[in-house]
Amino acid sequence: xxxxxxxxxxxxxxxxxxxxxxxxxxxxxxxxxxxxxxxxxxxxxxxxxxxxxxxxxxxxxxxxxxxxxxxxxxxxxxxxxxxxxxxxxxxxxxxxxxxxxxxxxxxxxxxxxxxxxxxxxxxxxxxxxxxxxxxxxxxxxxxxxxxxxxxxxxxxxxxxxxxxxxxxxxxxxxxxxxxxxxxxxxxxxxxxxxxxxxxxxxxxxxxxxxxxxxxxxxxxxxxxxxxxxxxxxxxxxxxxxxxxxxxxxxxxxxxxxxxxxxxxxxxxxxxxxxxxxxxxxxxxxxxxxxxxxxxxxxxxxxxxxxxxxxxxxxxxxxxxxxxxxxxxxxxxxxxxxxxxxxxxxxxxxxxxxxxxxxxxxxxxxxxxxxxxxxxxxxxxxxxxxxxxxxxxxxxxxxxxxxxxxxxxxxxxxxxxxxxxxxxxxxxxxx
Numbered sequence: 001x002x003x004x005x006x007x008x009x010x011x012x013x014x015x016x017x018x019x020x021x022x023x024x025x026x027x028x029x030x031x032x033x034x035x036x037x038x039x040x041x042x043x044x045x046x047x048x049x050x051x052x053x054x055x056x057x058x059x060x061x062x063x064x065x066x067x068x069x070x071x072x073x074x075x076x077x078x079x080x081x082x083x084x085x086x087x088x089x090x091x092x093x094x095x096x097x098x099x100x101x102x103x104x105x106x107x108x109x110x111x112x113x114x115x116x117x118x119x120x121x122x123x124x125x126x127x128x129x130x131x132x133x134x135x136x137x138x139x140x141x142x143x144x145x146x147x148x149x150x151x152x153x154x155x156x157x158x159x160x161x162x163x164x165x166x167x168x169x170x171x172x173x174x175x176x177x178x179x180x181x182x183x184x185x186x187x188x189x190x191x192x193x194x195x196x197x198x199x200x201x202x203x204x205x206x207x208x209x210x211x212x213x214x215x216x217x218x219x220x221x222x223x224x225x226x227x228x229x230x231x232x233x234x235x236x237x238x239x240x241x242x243x244x245x246x247x248x249x250x251x252x253x254x255x256x257x258x259x260x261x262x263x264x265x266x267x268x269x270x271x272x273x274x275x276x277x278x279x280x281x282x283x284x285x286x287x288x289x290x291x292x293x294x295x296x297x298x299x300x301x302x303x304x305x306x307x308x309x310x311x312x313x314x315x316x317x318x319x320x321x322x323x324x325x326x327x328x329x330x331x332x333x334x335x336x337x338x339x340x341x342x343x344x345x346x347x348x349x350x351x352x353x354x355x356x357x358x359x360x361x362x363x364x365x366x367x368x369x370x371x372x373x374x375x376x377x378x379x380x381x382x383x384x385x386x387x388x389x390x391x392x393x394x395x396x397x398x399x400x401x402x403x404x405x406x407x408x409x410x411x412x413x414x415x416x417x418x419x420x421x422x423x424x425x426x427x428x429x430x
Contacts, residue, residue, distance in 0.1 A: 092166060092168070092173070093243070095242075095243045096162070096166065096243045097173045097174050098174065098178065098179075098180065098183065098243075099162075099183055099243040099244050099247060100159050100162050100163065100168070100173055100247075101172070101173050101174045101178060101179045102179040102180045102181070102183035102184060103155040103156070103158050103159040103162075103183065103184055103187070103244075103247075104155070104156065104159045104179075105179035106148075106151060106152050106155040106156075106181075106184045107148060107149075107152040108179070109179055109180070109181035109184070110148045110151065110152070110181065110184075110268075110269055111145075111148065112181070113181060113269045114141060114144055114145065114148070114269065117141070117271065118141055121137065121138075121141075140271070140277065140280070143280075143281055144268050144269065144280070144281075147265035147268030147280075147281050148268060148269075150263055150264065150265050150268075150283070151184070151188065151264060151265055151266070151268065154262055154263070154264055155184050155187075157251060157255075157262070158187070158247050158248060158251050159247075161247070161250065161251050161255050162247045162250075165250065183244055184244075185266075185269075186242075186244055187244040187245070187247075187248050188264055188266035189266065190244070190245055190248065191248055191264065191266070191286050192264070192266050192284055195252060195286040195287040195288060195289070196264075196284040196285065196286050196287075196288050197284070197285075197288045198284050200288070202386060205384060205385060205386040206318065206319075206347055206384060206386050209347060209382075209384060209423050210316055210318060210345055210347060210423075213343070213345045213380065213423070213425050214227065214314055214316070214343070214345065217314065217343040217345075217425070217427075218313070218314075225313040225314065226311065226312045226313050226314075227312065227313065227314045227315070227316060228306070228311075228312045228314070228315045228316070228337060229315075229316045229317075229318065230302040230315070230317060230320055243299075246297070246299055249291065249297065250297075252286065252287045252291055253291040253293075253297075256287065259287060259288065259289070259290070260285035260286070260287070260288065261285070261286075261287075262285060262286050262287075263283055263284075263285050264283065264284055264285075264286065265281055265282070265283050265284075266284065267279065267280055267281075267282060268280060268281060302330070302333065303329055303330075303333050306333075306337055308337075309336050309337070310336075310337070310338065310339045310340070310342075311337055311339075312337050312338055312339065312342060313338075313339055313342050313343070314338075314342055314343045314344070314345065315334045315337060315338060315342070315343075315344050315345075316344075316345045316346075317330075317334070317344070317345070317346045317347075317348065318346075318347050318348060319347070319348040319349070320346075320348055321346060321348055321350070321365075322348060322349055322350050322351045322352050322353070322356070323353070324356065325355055325356060325357060326356070326357040326358060327356070327358055327360060327365065327368065328358065328368065328372075331368055331369060331372050331374075332372055335372050335373050335374065335428055338428040339428070340428055340429075340430045341427060341428060341430050342427065342428045343425055343426070343427050343428075344374065344425065344426045344427070344428070345423075345424075345425045346423070346424055346425070346426075347384065347422075347423045350362065350365065362422075369426055373428060373429045374426040374427065374428060374429065375426060375427050375428075375429050376424065376425075376426040377424070377425050377426060377427070378424075380423070380424050380425045381422055381423065381424040382422060382423050382424075383422050383423075384422070384423050
């Protein structure tokens with residue numbers, strides 16, 4: 001009880017005596033701040049009153065279609081959710097934008113690969129570095145940079161040609177960090193295999209059986225036949241979804257004036273599995289032969305680009321079937337596109353990726369073909385050894401060839417890096 005009385009008396013003394021005295025002593029210091037605060041509140045209240053009592057403004061005039069389109073291209077960067085590509089030209093296909101950007105950023109991306117190699121070299125002790133330098137290891141970095149400059153000039157040519165063909169203008173297509181080194185590296189590999197003298201041996205292993213299969217099916221009546229080659233672009237109608245291959249082909253077919261005009265060093269960042277260090281810097285020239293002017297290149301998804309049923313006399317799939325998200329869709333589409341009695345010729349592995357809904361065995365693929373209406377010519381089946389984009393003098397060779405009998409397309413990895421592929425043909429059941 002007494003405690004409550006004392007507390008009440010203390011509060012009364014504080015409020016009536018101590019606090020007023022404190023205000024009197026410090027009021028002169030606070031007055032300017034208090035005046036400023038009150039003035040600011042007064043101005044805001046006045047502005048709010050004017051806004052609430054004023055009549056509404058007339059709505060803005062609608063933007064014309066021409067004005068909208070003028071502002072729409074080129075657009076400012078649009079930030080996509082994390083993990084997505086941040087595009088500045090949303091009207092272009094995603095893969096095309098990514099390909100052009102990656103080719104333009106090749107120097108930066110290749111230098112990053114080189115910097116990682118140098119960082120590992122730099123972690124050595126002084127004694128280890130001294131021994132490494134006696135081997136001439138440090139000189140490899142400068143040689144590699146010169147090779148990167150060679151490749152960068154070629155990559156820039158492809159990218160510039162693509163910008164002109166697709167009317168992108170000079171602005172960046174996507175953020176620099178979205179570029180990918182593997183895009184240019186894959187382009188160089190395709191060019192080495194398909195358009196250089198170094199790749200002639202690989203081509204001679206797989207093209208003649210396909211051409212022989214077509215000749216055997218058509219006999220002497222091959223003239224005027226329509227052949228579709230999805231994913232590879234060898235003859236008649238080529239269908240391609242990989243924009244790296246599309247842009248490189250366009251450069252060779254439409255912007256090249258002489259054979260062996262373009263120089264590449266495609267292995268300049270690949271230092272492993274080498275018998276001789278000089279093979280890292282081996283140069284090749286493209287093209288070693290002219291693109292066939294009779295080829296009609298169709299860009300886009302194989303499943304979407306050909307709406308007409310029974311349009312082709314033959315479909316040739318070369319290292320293609322195993323890239324499908326669902327092989328049922330690919331085989332069904334091949335069957336739909338063929339005329340009755342048309343031939344399907346295939347050569348390639350079953351190297352299903354993790355994206356594939358079905359990773360079928362060879363026997364299951366045969367059963368699927370039969371279920372969809374194909375008659376498989378089992379006498380046509382044969383194993384064909386083929387290297388794929390081989391680096392000169394490499395100690396690691398991936399060979400597509402026969403390791404096990406009667407394995408249609410089957411992929412079996414063994415100790416020496418070999419896998420199995422087989423050639424076969426089938427006709428659309430009448």
